[in-house]
Amino acid sequence: MNENKKAIIEKRIKKTGENLKKNNMDFYYAPTKEDVVEIVRGLLKDGDVITHGGTASMAECGLTELISSPAYQYLDRSKCAPEEMLDFYRKSFFADVYISSSNAITEDGVLYNVDGNSNRIAAIAFGPKSVIIIAGYNKIVYDLEEAEIRVKREAAPPNCIRLDCGTPCAETGECISLKKADRQICDGCGGDGRICCNYLISARQRHKGRIKVILVGEELGF
DSSP: OOHHHHHHHHHHHHHHHHHHHHTTOEEEEESSGGGHHHHHHHHOOTTOEEEEOSOHHHHHTTOHHHHTSTTSEEOOGGGSOGGGHHHHHHHHTTOSEEEEOOSEEETTSOEEEEESSOHHHHHHHSSSSEEEEEEEGGGEESSHHHHHHHIIIIIHHHHHHHTTOOOHHHHHSSOGGGGOTTOOTTOOOOSTTOOOOEEEEEOSOSSTTSEEEEEESSOOOO
């Protein structure tokens, strides 16, 4: 990466991190995705029950080997049959550690997430004792309006292709609501394949340090 661009990215990460801390979330900086594993290792305790959402960012950082260690109890969603997933989602609420990414993070330290089944945003909001958010610098946005647009252009369309949801955004590359002059934040398609069903804004937290955010100096995920 160009050193000048890297310097600006790091300034933006620092600003966002300071505001996350003001909102009672812990902040960690990983210069590269390879640095994420050791940061996460330091946030785990022997015997922890660990699980995660369907996060591409976690996979890109190579965390599976760590959390599969015999030192922890790993609830692996990839080993669940489709008919077992609902029970798995419920078990996830009792995990010690829940790992996820965030669809967007505003510079003033707010997490913005949108979900279809909503097991991920439910776990971020309540349940697991500790939530670890891993996000590349590409997830940082100026404000909630930019967060909304990021989801509708950069996150939802490729995820709908990945999950074969058959939504309009998978065909056109952006949410149909962006064509509306008076769009509302929850506007979108009306099909059964829609993945933008529930919205979560995580602002200042009552339980300090429950949410831990690792911002990475590389692009990760959708």
